[in-house]
Amino acid sequence: MEKIGVFVCHCGSNIKGNVDTAAVVEQISHVDGVAMAVEYPYMCAEAGQAMIRNAITEHGLTGVVVAACSPRMHEATFRKAAERAGLNSYMVEIANIREQCSWVHRDTVSATKKAVALARAAVAKVHRNTPLHPGESSVTKRALVVGGGIAGIQAALDIAEAGFEVTIVETTPSIGGKMAQLDKTFPTLDCSACILTPKMVDAAGHDNIAIHTYSEIEKVEGFVGNFTVSIRKKARSVDMDKCTGCGDCWAKCPVKRVPSEFDSGLCNRTAIYTPFAQAVPNVPVIDRTNCVKFKTGRCGLCRTVCQPGAIDFDQQDEIITENFGAVVLATGYDTISLDKFGEYAYHDSPDVLTALEFERMTNAAGPTDGRIVRMSDGHKPKSITFIQCVGSRDITNRGKTYCSKICCMYTAKQAILIKDKYPDVDVQVFYIDVRTPGKNFDEFYRRAAEEYGVKYIKGQVGKVVNVGDTLHIQAVDMLEGRHMDIQTDMIILATAIQPSATAKTTAGMFSSSVDQNHFMTEAHPKLRPVESHTAGVFLAGCGQGPKDIPETVAQASAAAAKVIGLLVKDKLMTNPCTAATDEDLCNNCGLCGNVCPYGAITYESKLTASVNNALCQGCGACVVTCPSGAMDLHGFTNRQLMAEVDAICK
Amino acid sequence: MLEIMKQRAKELLESGRVVRVLGWQRGDFPNLREPVFFTTAKQLDNLEYDRFCAANLSKYLIGTDVPTLAFLKPCDTYSLNQLVKERQINRQMTYIIGIGCEGSAKLTDMEENGTLERCLVCTKTVHAAFDELIGEDAAPREKNDRFAGVGEIEAMEIAARYTFWQDHLARCIRCNACRNICPVCHCKKCVFDNTKYDTAQRANASAFEEQMFHIIRAYHVAGRCTDCGECNRACPQAIPLHLLNRKLISDINHMFGEYQAGTDTETPGPLTNFDIEMDKEVGL
Numbered sequence: 001m002e003k004i005g006v007f008v009c010h011c012g013s014n015i016k017g018n019v020d021t022a023a024v025v026e027q028i029s030h031v032d033g034v035a036m037a038v039e040y041p042y043m044c045a046e047a048g049q050a051m052i053r054n055a056i057t058e059h060g061l062t063g064v065v066v067a068a069c070s071p072r073m074h075e076a077t078f079r080k081a082a083e084r085a086g087l088n089s090y091m092v093e094i095a096n097i098r099e100q101c102s103w104v105h106r107d108t109v110s111a112t113k114k115a116v117a118l119a120r121a122a123v124a125k126v127h128r129n130t131p132l133h134p135g136e137s138s139v140t141k142r143a144l145v146v147g148g149g150i151a152g153i154q155a156a157l158d159i160a161e162a163g164f165e166v167t168i169v170e171t172t173p174s175i176g177g178k179m180a181q182l183d184k185t186f187p188t189l190d191c192s193a194c195i196l197t198p199k200m201v202d203a204a205g206h207d208n209i210a211i212h213t214y215s216e217i218e219k220v221e222g223f224v225g226n227f228t229v230s231i232r233k234k235a236r237s238v239d240m241d242k243c244t245g246c247g248d249c250w251a252k253c254p255v256k257r258v259p260s261e262f263d264s265g266l267c268n269r270t271a272i273y274t275p276f277a278q279a280v281p282n283v284p285v286i287d288r289t290n291c292v293k294f295k296t297g298r299c300g301l302c303r304t305v306c307q308p309g310a311i312d313f314d315q316q317d318e319i320i321t322e323n324f325g326a327v328v329l330a331t332g333y334d335t336i337s338l339d340k341f342g343e344y345a346y347h348d349s350p351d352v353l354t355a356l357e358f359e360r361m362t363n364a365a366g367p368t369d370g371r372i373v374r375m376s377d378g379h380k381p382k383s384i385t386f387i388q389c390v391g392s393r394d395i396t397n398r399g400k401t402y403c404s405k406i407c408c409m410y411t412a413k414q415a416i417l418i419k420d421k422y423p424d425v426d427v428q429v430f431y432i433d434v435r436t437p438g439k440n441f442d443e444f445y446r447r448a449a450e451e452y453g454v455k456y457i458k459g460q461v462g463k464v465v466n467v468g469d470t471l472h473i474q475a476v477d478m479l480e481g482r483h484m485d486i487q488t489d490m491i492i493l494a495t496a497i498q499p500s501a502t503a504k505t506t507a508g509m510f511s512s513s514v515d516q517n518h519f520m521t522e523a524h525p526k527l528r529p530v531e532s533h534t535a536g537v538f539l540a541g542c543g544q545g546p547k548d549i550p551e552t553v554a555q556a557s558a559a560a561a562k563v564i565g566l567l568v569k570d571k572l573m574t575n576p577c578t579a580a581t582d583e584d585l586c587n588n589c590g591l592c593g594n595v596c597p598y599g600a601i602t603y604e605s606k607l608t609a610s611v612n613n614a615l616c617q618g619c620g621a622c623v624v625t626c627p628s629g630a631m632d633l634h635g636f637t638n639r640q641l642m643a644e645v646d647a648i649c650k
Numbered sequence: 651m652l653e654i655m656k657q658r659a660k661e662l663l664e665s666g667r668v669v670r671v672l673g674w675q676r677g678d679f680p681n682l683r684e685p686v687f688f689t690t691a692k693q694l695d696n697l698e699y700d701r702f703c704a705a706n707l708s709k710y711l712i713g714t715d716v717p718t719l720a721f722l723k724p725c726d727t728y729s730l731n732q733l734v735k736e737r738q739i740n741r742q743m744t745y746i747i748g749i750g751c752e753g754s755a756k757l758t759d760m761e762e763n764g765t766l767e768r769c770l771v772c773t774k775t776v777h778a779a780f781d782e783l784i785g786e787d788a789a790p791r792e793k794n795d796r797f798a799g800v801g802e803i804e805a806m807e808i809a810a811r812y813t814f815w816q817d818h819l820a821r822c823i824r825c826n827a828c829r830n831i832c833p834v835c836h837c838k839k840c841v842f843d844n845t846k847y848d849t850a851q852r853a854n855a856s857a858f859e860e861q862m863f864h865i866i867r868a869y870h871v872a873g874r875c876t877d878c879g880e881c882n883r884a885c886p887q888a889i890p891l892h893l894l895n896r897k898l899i900s901d902i903n904h905m906f907g908e909y910q911a912g913t914d915t916e917t918p919g920p921l922t923n924f925d926i927e928m929d930k931e932v933g934l
Binding site: 367582584585586587588589590591594595597603621625627628629630638639642 | 842919922
């Protein structure tokens with residue numbers, strides 16, 4: 001005979017304020033198998049937990065039901081308490097009478113009625129519970145970081161410093177990411193490259209860090225502690241071991257008109273190139289789509305001039321396979337395409353720039369050596385206009401509904417940089433709102449507006465027309481309610497940012513998910529902000545959501561801490577709530593394997609499905625797909641769930 | 651055509667290409683044509699093929715482990731594909747002769763003019779799988795909308811809809827003919843017979859047929875049902891079971907795009923596939 005103890009929590013007044021807990025105790029104590037029922041103000045407090053432990057010992061309880069808050073909050077707490085008193089933790093069930101009762105129902109009568117029903121369901125489930133025991137799996141003590149921007153570099157450095165090997169995989173020819181393209185950083189105006197490049201060098205020189213640039217994730221198998229990842233190292237056409245980085249090759253390259261990705265297309269690069277002077281590794285890449293040798297078979301000048309003989313036109317993509325225990329996804333961002341934003345004349349006038357293009361222009365190492373000029377005629381502009389929220393906070397389907405978060409601050413920064421260099425230039429900013437939450441952020445914005453005299457105009461620009469050598473702007477000043485028709489020499493667009501194109505596919509390969517905007521989803525927006533939904537896969541940087549450099553670095557270090565916490569373990573406990581096949585019922589139809597998001601189901605025996613417990617995450621998709629009920633989930637068996645439904649419907 | 655079928659079957663049997671032949675022969679009643687395995691050339695003299703050979707023979711190929719020749723009408727080949735996809739039929743062990751079809755007739759129709767409802771709205775007029783063909787693909791049909799009946803029920807008030815189904819389902823005698831004849835009902839043990847989950851006991855409760863059995867069955871075959879119409883044909887109580895299946899097919903078409911189960915042996919079914927992209931597109 002089961003002896004079940006029911007413990008009803010008040011959660012202060014959170015539950016008791018709207019649920020008659022005494023009535024719950026009274027009614028549940030008459031249910032079959034309930035040996036005792038009590039209530040207490042805070043079950044999760046030490047005294048409450050002690051009550052549960054003592055009751056297990058005194059009454060010899062075979063099962064426990066805690067009627068309290070969501071199991072996501074304290075299921076683990078109460079299971080641990082039971083375990084300490086010698087009861088298998090899977091004999092504990094939670095009835096959520098807070099989020100599902102007291103908080104959502106207005107009147108006490110119906111909230112109480114539902115609380116009793118949920119407690120009864122939990123009791124019915126405990127009747128059918130069986131003790132479960134977690135298994136163990138090993139941990140490969142190496143980490144993979146996908147993305148070599150500041151997020152990836154920071155995470156890799158932190159993990160490497162803790163003594164674990166890290167591999168960085170970066171798609172472009174150099175690590176550094178978007179931060180390497182920036183000029184100064186807000187709100188301190190320190191030089192981006194000056195603070196980033198030392199970190200790049202640290203990463204490159206670290207004994208525990210291996211860097212694969214110009215590489216992509218090809219395939220992922222395995223699970224937390226035991227990922228097997230294939231990495232495609234794209235053919236660089238340059239032997240990394242022989243190259244000295246002298247630069248003779250690209251000096252001689254006859255193809256000189258490929259728009260430079262690093263300089264946001266403001267100037268050109270050669271077909272064999274390193275993206276920027278401080279690139280890590282300092283080894284060029286041949287862009288085969290633009291190289292004359294690859295297009296026509298003739299040329300080969302770079303090979304002729306290369307003293308060490310590093311140029312290798314026959315190099316093939318190489319696929320390497322490595323094992324990792326944990327993964328950090330730091331795939332970063334891109335700016336959105338402006339194809340659908342014709343009103344800003346971006347494609348009509350070379351004097352309309354995106355903010356990222358302007359970063360290159362104002363950078364002393366950029367194509368204009370830091371001089372701010374009109375791309376159309378090379379003249380210094382007399383007036384520069386910023387337009388914010390280009391595609392951000394845009395509820396039409398051409399833009400993004402979210403706030404890109406960094407634009408208000410970098411717009412203020414760029415305005416200050418202009419005013420610093422050329423105090424005589426008129427600078428104005430069209431904005432919807434100026435959002436400056438952050439340490440020293442609002443002060444920074446006010447400096448732009450008050451000290452530097454940047455004109456902030458609340459309103460959106462309706463149309464930009466390129467007339468002769470000036471840009472005509474039609475806009476509305478919303479505060480004064482007047483129509484504006486103004487002329488300016490240069491426009492800088494605060495273009496919305498979006499996750500880089502690889503974010504979704506990369507997340508998919510790790511069975512992790514992305515949201516409607518393709519940002520990677522964290523396991524819990526507040527309490528697990530750097531974990532993905534897949535155990536052992538962590539998130540850092542703008543791939544997870546728009547954020548500035550300090551936030552990115554903080555998140556990267558947080559992800560690194562999670563990785564380190566995982567890699568120091570020798571064994572991982574596996575979740576015992578996994579699926580299992582009833583071999584007498586299974587007819588091997590293959591439907592369960594089709595729906596399994598984790599590739600945990602195989603049919604190797606040829607007779608029945610079999611579940612790899614280490615891969616199975618207990619989602620239950622296979623269980624509901626199986627027509628014959630041959631698949632069942634430990635801890636959430638069909639019988640247990642049916643018993644709960646029956647108890648509620650009684 | 652029947653003579654050519656007999657001829658080819660005998661050739662394949664005698665050459666050792668197959669060791670048995672799945673077809674139809676005359677049954678005990680005038681228009682009854684029953685499925686049968688022939689193993690000798692002599693037996694094949696009894697092979698029949700006419701409008702009364704309505705039975706979908708695909709299900710009899712489940713688990714076949716000897717080379718077997720089967721005569722399949724165009725619509726039957728969709729069931730074959732679905733069963734190959736669900737790994738119930740080893741296609742290597744089958745030799746499929748696709749045969750032309752002009753629509754099957756009701757067993758009870760002595761006048762030979764009562765074409766089956768499923769044939770009046772047939773959309774599967776082309777063989778989806780075969781090793782050789784005898785006769786034409788199916789004869790073209792009038793363009794009747796197979797979802798018309800579903801639309802009529804959807805247009806009813808909820809109370810009227812409930813009454814409609816209660817009236818029909820109350821006639822169910824739980825003979826299980828619909829389940830037994832359904833090609834994709836191939837579980838080793840049906841959940842309704844399974845004591846493991848307490849469902850078998852529930853099956854004895856009152857109103858079970860009206861409220862649970864057929865609905866659950868329709869859901870179990872959702873996304874896998876080829877709309878072969880055998881459940882409807884087999885029902886001795888003339889319950890319009892095809893309407894339940896077609897309602898689900900129609901919903902699937904709306905949510906996931908047009909899908910015909912059994913078109914091939916590879917395409918993942920809309921409800922039995924994990925695809926993050928597709929999940930998001932379903933605007934439920």
